[in-house]
Amino acid sequence: MLQPLIWTGHSLRVLDQRRLPNETVWSEYRDAAGVAEAIRSMQVRGAPAIAAAAAYGLAMEAQRHAGARGDRLPEVLEAAARVLLASRPTAVNLRWAVERMQKAAAACPDPAALPQVLVAEAERIAAEDVAVNRRIGDLGAALFARPVQVLTHCNTGALATAGYGTALGVVRRLHELGRLRQVLVDETRPYWQGARLTAYELAAEGIPHILITDSMAGHFMQRGQVDAVLVGADRIARNGDVANKIGTYTLAVLCRHHGIPFYVAAPVSTFDLTIATGEDIPIEERDPAEVTHVYGRRITPEGTQAAHPAFDVTPHELVTAIITERGVIHHPQPESVRAVLAAEDKTRAEGSTPA
Numbered sequence: 001m002l003q004p005l006i007w008t009g010h011s012l013r014v015l016d017q018r019r020l021p022n023e024t025v026w027s028e029y030r031d032a033a034g035v036a037e038a039i040r041s042m043q044v045r046g047a048p049a050i051a052a053a054a055a056y057g058l059a060m061e062a063q064r065h066a067g068a069r070g071d072r073l074p075e076v077l078e079a080a081a082r083v084l085l086a087s088r089p090t091a092v093n094l095r096w097a098v099e100r101m102q103k104a105a106a107a108c109p110d111p112a113a114l115p116q117v118l119v120a121e122a123e124r125i126a127a128e129d130v131a132v133n134r135r136i137g138d139l140g141a142a143l144f145a146r147p148v149q150v151l152t153h154c155n156t157g158a159l160a161t162a163g164y165g166t167a168l169g170v171v172r173r174l175h176e177l178g179r180l181r182q183v184l185v186d187e188t189r190p191y192w193q194g195a196r197l198t199a200y201e202l203a204a205e206g207i208p209h210i211l212i213t214d215s216m217a218g219h220f221m222q223r224g225q226v227d228a229v230l231v232g233a234d235r236i237a238r239n240g241d242v243a244n245k246i247g248t249y250t251l252a253v254l255c256r257h258h259g260i261p262f263y264v265a266a267p268v269s270t271f272d273l274t275i276a277t278g279e280d281i282p283i284e285e286r287d288p289a290e291v292t293h294v295y296g297r298r299i300t301p302e303g304t305q306a307a308h309p310a311f312d313v314t315p316h317e318l319v320t321a322i323i324t325e326r327g328v329i330h331h332p333q334p335e336s337v338r339a340v341l342a343a344e345d346k347t348r349a350e351g352s353t354p355a
């Protein structure tokens with residue numbers, strides 16, 4: 001299975017996803033500022049992968065300042081957390097991981113033990129993510145009784161997580177169970193996560209797939225060639241509104257028109273219980289040059305202005321179900337979201353071990 005991150009014990013190796021699929025290039029980082037830059041520049045992307053990277057970023061800060069006076073460390077970690085949190089605004093998993101690391105730091109009574117404690121916590125965050133994704137894969141695959149053709153958007157696979165994937169984890173599991181006919185892969189303009197990354201992962205796993213442009217989705221739905229849409233999420237509000245890669249909302253509307261189930265696969269760490277609805281989710285605005293240029297080459301007339309919101313919000317009314325590691329939230333709304341999030345975490349209870 002592909003891996004976006006490798007922890008060496010004192011540095012973080014990041015697979016540069018901007019170069020895939022044509023080149024396999026690893027960058028190595030030894031501090032939080034470097035990791036923040038890797039996140040900002042999208043060498044590493046995908047909500048859970050960003051979270052794991054940020055956790056290692058904080059662990060490295062503790063290692064780097066291991067000799068510093070004990071009372072200086074909280075200040076150093078606070079500054080590093082701020083830099084990491086500013087790297088990308090929409091994926092709430094980033095904040096979740098930073099807060100979890102801060103909690104681990106605060107609970108550590110001995111400053112000398114802090115580097116070790118934070119490295120262990122970062123490793124736990126990464127390992128748990130793989131276990132969580134496997135559980136989401138099992139629960140998601142159980143929703144399908146017969147072989148299906150599904151459509152997916154962006155990249156939600158091993159590359160977007162610490163391993164295995166969320167929506168693509170469900171796809172992977174369906175394939176293992178012999179319940180997958182084919183995946184229609186949206187190319188996912190303008191950053192091409194589908195064309196470059198999802199197609200790459202599926203090819204590596206021998207999972208049957210066909211690439212389509214984002215604008216073809218409605219056509220294939222109309223022809224009865226899409227049994228379900230499976231996507232991931234970057235932030236989910238208390239009422240079940242889902243922020244995900246730009247183009248997701250369009251798919252949900254198309255699904256409603258065609259009576260096709262629209263599933264979101266996401267870990268509990270993607271829920272932001274501090275916000276009531278999707279209206280409050282910050283939407284990242286990226287450089288318009290990512291729209292006007294492809295591989296650094298302009299495809300528009302000079303001076304053409306472009307918009308680039310990187311995410312959109314799908315209202316919960318359009319979501320058939322959200323698949324989490326704690327259970328499936330059918331027809332999400334505030335009560336059902338609360339109930340599933342309050343459920344026991346079986347990934348931990350069953351002692352699942354990461355692969």
Ligand SMILES: CSC[C@@H](O)[C@@H](O)C(=O)COP(=O)(O)O
Pocket residue numbers: 045046047048091153154155156157160161165166167193231232233234244245246310
């Ligand atoms: C398991 S990944 C879920 C989401 O993070 C994914 O669907 C997505 O929108 C990624 O966006 P990206 O801009 O590539 O980081």
